[in-house]
Amino acid sequence: MTEKLIFELSSPGRNTRYVDDVDVPGKDIDISKLLPAGVIREDLDLPEVTERELVQHFTRLSRFNYSVDGGFYPLGSCTMKYNPKIDEDVGSLEGFTRIHPLQPEETVQGALRIMYELQGFLAEISGLSAVTLQPAAGAHGELSGMLVIRAYHRQRGDDDRRIVLVPDSAHGTNPATSAMCGLQVVNVRSNERGGVDVEALRSLVSEKVAALMLTIPNTLGLFDENILEVSSIVHQAGALVYCDGANMNAMLGQVKLGDLGCDAMHFNLHKTFGTPHGGGGPGSGPVAVRENLAPFLPVPVVARKSTGDGDTFFLDYDRPLSIGRVRSFYGNFGVMVRAYAYIRSLGPDGLRHVSENAVLNANYLMHLLKGTYELAYDRPCMHEFVLTGKHLKDEGVRTLDIAKRLIDYGFHPPTIYFPLIVEEAMMIEPTETETRQTLDAFARALLDISSEAVAEPQMIKEAPHTTPVGRLDEATAARHPILRWKRE
Amino acid sequence: MAEVPKDLKYSKEHEWVRVAGDAVVIGITDHAQEQLGDVVYVDLPSVGSEISQFESFGTVESVKAASDLYAPVSGKVVEVNDALKEHPELVNESPYDKAWMIKVKLKDKKELDVLLSPADYDELVASIS
Numbered sequence: 001m002t003e004k005l006i007f008e009l010s011s012p013g014r015n016t017r018y019v020d021d022v023d024v025p026g027k028d029i030d031i032s033k034l035l036p037a038g039v040i041r042e043d044l045d046l047p048e049v050t051e052r053e054l055v056q057h058f059t060r061l062s063r064f065n066y067s068v069d070g071g072f073y074p075l076g077s078c079t080m081k082y083n084p085k086i087d088e089d090v091g092s093l094e095g096f097t098r099i100h101p102l103q104p105e106e107t108v109q110g111a112l113r114i115m116y117e118l119q120g121f122l123a124e125i126s127g128l129s130a131v132t133l134q135p136a137a138g139a140h141g142e143l144s145g146m147l148v149i150r151a152y153h154r155q156r157g158d159d160d161r162r163i164v165l166v167p168d169s170a171h172g173t174n175p176a177t178s179a180m181c182g183l184q185v186v187n188v189r190s191n192e193r194g195g196v197d198v199e200a201l202r203s204l205v206s207e208k209v210a211a212l213m214l215t216i217p218n219t220l221g222l223f224d225e226n227i228l229e230v231s232s233i234v235h236q237a238g239a240l241v242y243c244d245g246a247n248m249n250a251m252l253g254q255v256k257l258g259d260l261g262c263d264a265m266h267f268n269l270h271k272t273f274g275t276p277h278g279g280g281g282p283g284s285g286p287v288a289v290r291e292n293l294a295p296f297l298p299v300p301v302v303a304r305k306s307t308g309d310g311d312t313f314f315l316d317y318d319r320p321l322s323i324g325r326v327r328s329f330y331g332n333f334g335v336m337v338r339a340y341a342y343i344r345s346l347g348p349d350g351l352r353h354v355s356e357n358a359v360l361n362a363n364y365l366m367h368l369l370k371g372t373y374e375l376a377y378d379r380p381c382m383h384e385f386v387l388t389g390k391h392l393k394d395e396g397v398r399t400l401d402i403a404k405r406l407i408d409y410g411f412h413p414p415t416i417y418f419p420l421i422v423e424e425a426m427m428i429e430p431t432e433t434e435t436r437q438t439l440d441a442f443a444r445a446l447l448d449i450s451s452e453a454v455a456e457p458q459m460i461k462e463a464p465h466t467t468p469v470g471r472l473d474e475a476t477a478a479r480h481p482i483l484r485w486k487r488e
Numbered sequence: 489m490a491e492v493p494k495d496l497k498y499s500k501e502h503e504w505v506r507v508a509g510d511a512v513v514i515g516i517t518d519h520a521q522e523q524l525g526d527v528v529y530v531d532l533p534s535v536g537s538e539i540s541q542f543e544s545f546g547t548v549e550s551v552k553a554a555s556d557l558y559a560p561v562s563g564k565v566v567e568v569n570d571a572l573k574e575h576p577e578l579v580n581e582s583p584y585d586k587a588w589m590i591k592v593k594l595k596d597k598k599e600l601d602v603l604l605s606p607a608d609y610d611e612l613v614a615s616i617s
Binding site: 400416417418420423474475478479 | 529551552555577616
């Protein structure tokens, strides 16, 4: 069953009014005096439906949706984990939702304190010394962090450092970020264990290199075994180490990136600290840096001053070396409150359990599957792992088909065809919030699909069979996109 | 099995080169288009721009991923296949013929020597699939 567009449900004269027009005479407003003639139009073709139709339409659409609250969502790299409801409760408190960013500081001390303490928690978790909460998402954090690194080199008169080294197992945003900063990206290849090829790195560092951008654990779900050597090679060349902390849920409370030689990193609050994302809410990508980079952080930073009657918190703009603003007002505050609640409700031991269970779940699932699906790198993984579907190539069945078939089993498919360095890749991240029963059921489904692919390859290639629409023509949609509905 | 015409030269990055006097025509191989899946967009340099051997000269985007195109030789772009703008699917349908990408005036003929022969390229494809 499919759903028509709301425009197609339209019928002239219908509307959603339950109450008559008010009988108090209104003020005549001449719209032509308010807006320029060019933007006033008579032909606005809006749908005309009753309230009943409107509610039915959107309710039906919402039932087609798949969500974290509805089922298992093992999208590798995205960390689609369950968001505890208590964080939602705390984030919805009126004291947080009914304040305005332009209110005087003395009336929002509680909100500023939450931000100040969150900066401190993130500094502690990263092993670094200063934090900005401003960036609105992970890639925005990367951009802010790399601008900070650029400003640091410039300030030292070291402006020739224009190269950023990016391993081929990095997040796709890493090279994009570097290019956005006007820096040149040079790829570092992986070794046979899936880590940075140390010899290749050694041959690439020079006085022209600004930084190494390292996703750790990387997109193969592997922790770089040579991280200390890697960061020391980079430092010896006078460059800095930027870490993409999007995969922090594999390391929370286990190791501090600062101790491994990382100079700057970003967090994805919407992944690691259980706040909604992926259409469910905005992201937040705080950046933590070592002390020598702190003066360059974006403004404002939340600071504390001790006064006669205790501490007060304020927004510190007096930072002459700052790279400036990266976001209007103070970042995505609502997300910060939820992340703060997540950290406080779990505490240090709880956070350690998060990473332990994320790694345990991924390894458990990997072991159930690796006899049937080939592992890209056969070694213990962190919070995610990469399989390949290439054993079904002779059947003409590809990873895309396996992913589509998983939908029939009631699961959201994993990330596919990423990372690019693995053929027919399937990147699976179960997250720490899943039970063993869920993991078993998912593994069973993937094993069944592998057998089905041999017995009935055509059926798999036509999957999904249980959804309102089946295989969409993605190629035509991308080649000839129709971006707007028009009445024929 | 991917087609590897015998009258072309190849790069390790899966581009093919057809030599015609002091100019070459460049495109991507059958194996490359197979790996990419349905191609939805091709971004090529403009006529008159310079490209350098083994450096990126454009991108090809499929439903799976966006990938760089690497120049098998250095030189000046003298012709660009504009048909690919409207019809990127030609890359899948006819990688060696209708989906030629750019024509380049060679800077240094010797650069051709480091490219792969059809037999070597065949071997490369066999080793990775």
